[in-house]
Amino acid sequence: MNATVEAEDVKMLFRNQHAFLIPKIMFTASDLGVFDLLMESKEPLTSVTIAERLGTSPFGMERLLDACVGYKFLQVERKDNQTLYGNTDLANLYLGKRSPKTQYYSLKINAEFTYTRAQHLADAVREGKAQTYRLSDSSTNNFYEAMYRTESGLREFMEFMREMWSLCGRVVLNAFDLSPFPLVCDVGGSSGALAKEYISLYPNSTVTIVDLPEVVETGKKHYVSSEEHRITFHECDFFKDPIPEADLYILARTLHVFTDEKCVQLLTRLHKACKPGGGVLVVEIVLNEDRTWPLEAHISGLVMLLITQGKERTLSEYNAFFNAAGFKQIQQKKTGHFDAILGRK
Template structure:
């Protein structure tokens, strides 16, 4: 920014203005199954075939496909039979449901839940609190009471949370050598994608997913295959119930849901339960110390405002919470991807 051209024609402002239109085009193509159909077909398909197979209008589908071409999510070839559409490589990998790196579920959560909450972003900033009541008519003291307002919502949330670990799981779990920890508890382990990544990276560990009873049931029934012998389950509320002894506690995207007081309470409990010599691994998206970025983390922090009681923090803020709870030798590793790792020792 800063040159005369930029000020005469503010491209960046126009891009930001259109930001949510871009997201919605991608979400809609995912939701309607455009990328799945084109992957299954193997061959490029015409507008008429795509619209017929997905049960949409041709008028709407033509606009959607063209916009996806503009966004480089699809490519188009003009043939004698007319325009034929196919997935780009990045869409095959990240936007189809069946791909191991699929981001489909997080997109559906963004499109159907986060998007509705963000409609009330102005109210969230004015009031400094989440917007579940306005967006969904549910009021709950605990944001997870509101988030899990139906089994369907809970499933969407957990599947969405799982998506990211296909991309970032290895980085956060290998930021430190965790091979000396054998009994690991993944507190608030949700759908268990990170736990699965952990047992595949560290052959000597067992990981127990500790989460609210209804979440553990869903993790068992829907996400963790029964043959996964090194994953165990523990139903509990980490604020109210006891936390069993372990060598390492993973708290992945947990502290960002809560204010400093609640984080302090939870970390003190974890410290008490932790075997001497053991540790705690925080997995979070870290702000720069001067809070000037990264932009993704700043946006996530706004999302925490709209959806939870928490916020994204700087490494110094997490270190302070860990030290106050009794942990020492706190080390921070930025992965260069969306999520980072902090290790504290008892």
Template sequence: MKNQPTPENILKIGTGFWASKILISATKLQLFTLLAEKKSMSGMAIKAHYGFKCTDRNVYDYLDTLTTFGFLNREGIMETARYSNQLESDIFLDKNKDSYIGGMLEMLNNRLYGFWGNLEEALLTGKQQNEAKNGNDLFEAIYADPERLKEFIQAMSGVQMGNFMAFAKTFDFSKYNTLVDVGGSGALLSLIVAQHQPHMKFISWDLPPVAPIALENIRHFNLQDRVITGNGDFFKDPIPKADIVVMGNILHDWDEETKLMLMRKAYEALPKGGSFVAIEGIIDNERKKNAFGLMMSINMLIETGSGFDYTFNDFTKWANAVGFESTNILPLAGPSSAAIAIK
């Protein structure tokens, strides 16, 4: 029968953590970085490189699953097979490339994979399921540990890298000269836009412990003349004045009252005609298509307890309440968009 129900989707979603772990384990092992260097390898060469103790069949199953998912190319089969990176894997999962987004996958593996095991508790209690369960503030715990902070910054940069590239190429910067990235993390948004907009100057604005990581990236891109760091706390300090104020994955951390406070601060930092830009997994207004945005919102329950992702209609309502003149939305990479408010 043509429309006979099947359990296919139930099984696909129910075993989703299998697929996730296969990808993030390959990222942690730096398999895609290895294949970018070697161009192609046999299954047994890969097994020998890592010293896997599982059977040959297990190795082929693992690599062929990555091939089935579209992350690897394969010529031959099993003993005759040679594996290489698929194009997106080569661009985004080779750790030696500036376009690497694997930091997010590394954090999923090292932090969030375990925390998400407590989703039922989060729903029942409304409480965070991360470091805060031990009485530690999430951000204080992350910022107090330099290695954890670096991993967190790489993760935030990784999840947004495709969006930064799309934003740099599709947003109309022609009438703007300055940009401040609030919670600028590793300064990658500023650096990527700076590469495409040579007439502009940038401030990557974040807490003081972040500055050394951002400065390292700025030196790597050799853009010290146009991208600088600024130290500040958006709960205590005014946002630096600029023609464009950007917040990438910032608003969704907080409850509605705090979102409005941050948008007011952005409004105050802008001139007439200036733009406030929120880059996140904006949920579709009907709340039925952007599964990533909805899952990211659940992740905010795990991470912050009170934060949530939002629709463009939500954003427009808040922008109107703050005093912005108009709003529009610019689709970026995959499920993410730039929600834009004009003063």
């Protein structure tokens, strides 16, 4: 083997073996306030000043800042014999707690909730099931029961879900002309972040968010003001309770949490409730047919294994669900990170 190729292999092996540190680095720097401080200071700062302002050791802070430079979360400049640290555009936009499109709760959930379960990946592969039940503070293996056990867990998960739509909501809803569907039901719609994008894109639309009682209660209290009459919340277990009639059902990041049987069961219930000529819009990361890419689908598939009963699927697999439930004229559009799949009744 040629020496350059071998050196590249060694680099790749070293980096991949330590890649588990990346979410920890991103979250720790965000949580300690590094990105917010640098955003608000308007000028680059030394590691000693950053450590002083954030109440950490200068030694530890310098290690963290240098790693952030390595991963391009921060940039450095040399001035008057000093190393000065500043945010990259990526950090300014997404990584600060007060960044305009902050992904703070996404970082937190991945660095804490997912990370602890990932210690049991081999068990998950052996058993083919989620690993929440192994954790000492858990009495359940059900993802939502574990997440919603405390008020703070529920709020953090809803924030995590909300954050993504500040990045991708508009582009996902623009994948198809949804103007023929003014009466919309966002099934498992959480805080209503996608619902807000929908009503701003389609001025004659109204959206009902269907979700579990604790989510609905928090959604009404913290996310959608009572003046916003075009968005309403509806408490419902969508596997058991009647589903409101609508022209369009949105199922965003919801099917990938469930088994194949549950997906067909839910889609069949939506088909029954759907108005004639209506449809269902599924938003997921779709695997290509030979299951080789995108890498995001593989990553998300493993996360689903660790925490839920679900997985990521190919378009053929979603087609089979739609057909079994009665939806036809299935169309798929890639929208960047997510795919949108529209089926008609």
